[in-house]
Amino acid sequence: MAQDLIAPSILSADFARLGEEVDNVLAAGADIVHFDVMDNHYVPNLTIGPLVCEALRKHGVTAPIDVHLMVKPVDRIVADFAAAGATYITFHPEASEHIDRTLQLIRNEGCRGGLVFNPATPLTYLEYVIDKLDMILLMSVNPGFGGQSFIPSALDKLRQVRQMIDASGREIRLEIDGGVKVDNIAEIKAAGADTFVSGSGIFGHRRAEDPNRYDTIIKQMRAALAGVNR
Template identity: 75%
Template sequence: MKDFLIAPSILSADFARLGEDVEKVLAAGADVVHFDVMDNHYVPNLTFGAPICKALRDYGITAPIDVHLMVKPVDSIVPDFAKAGASMITFHVEASEHIDRTLQLIKEHGCQAGVVLNPATPLSCLDYIMDKVDLILLMSVNPGFGGQSFIPSTLDKLREVRKRIDASGRDIRLEIDGGVKLITSAK
């Protein structure tokens, strides 16, 4: 089993050829398809909804689809992405009124559930949900825009979250998102 998975965002794809572009990155070694869903409310940018996820499934993409929700409210959109074929759904803890309830909702819809921590989100929020999450996504940029530089302090946060995961004894995936380049991933 690989020590890491590669999950490129479809934000970089040519949407006129989305299915073909996703096939190409998967053939080149990507493991997971990453969806950055933005609503122009939680973050100041707007992307796409569940129909794009469904279109990829209809096209024949079978790889796991990791849906990163940068939306508020979260709960109303979860069922749409689950029905459209999402494998994993993550949300920002600041965007949910009831984090436990949102995690439960995601799992009830048959998806792995995770939380997203912004660069300034304190790790103390994990104290109450480690037994409920399947994955933790650390933002290494401020959410909302592509092309930002990696925030170096994220590496310290990454190490601390890894310790918490190991101490929990659970199989929790740890993801990092934003500004990751080949040189950054080596660290």
């Protein structure tokens, strides 16, 4: 069984001191840095690009960086993020003209690749490319903004994808993103997820006067996950 990984989404961090924020959540026990890239085209928001990813690496961040591309087209920017230090690069199938080619491009650049499915995106793409995936990310909100509420139908979708991964016999991480908090993370794990993106659910507990401000919330998430036998 894959290790449970907690992936704080820096979309909800304090960008005025992003390096410090990332250092603090990793020191508090987080595993992966989730990096949301929005282009004001595929989604109605504009966030950050490869230079910020590179800056985090130069700052000294050695943890895996999980780059979620909400951009269209995809291929042009893959090499830039690979050079900037991305570990995983995931993208939405609707944003690529040739999904198989984009996945090959990500791997050729030395990164692990994955597909992202919006709440209403069908899973049929997996029938053709599951052998090329290192990660499957299910959105439990509609992409574009942080702080949204978890969409319950994502649980059924998680169960379907978990069955597909198990049947494939491959080591593919199953990630969930959107509205993940202490009070629902156990139910999400029970449905099949092993990688948990949380933005406001973690960074929303920011208290500038407390240097250990993220320890408590991440420990609570770990305890909730430990209580689930999948």
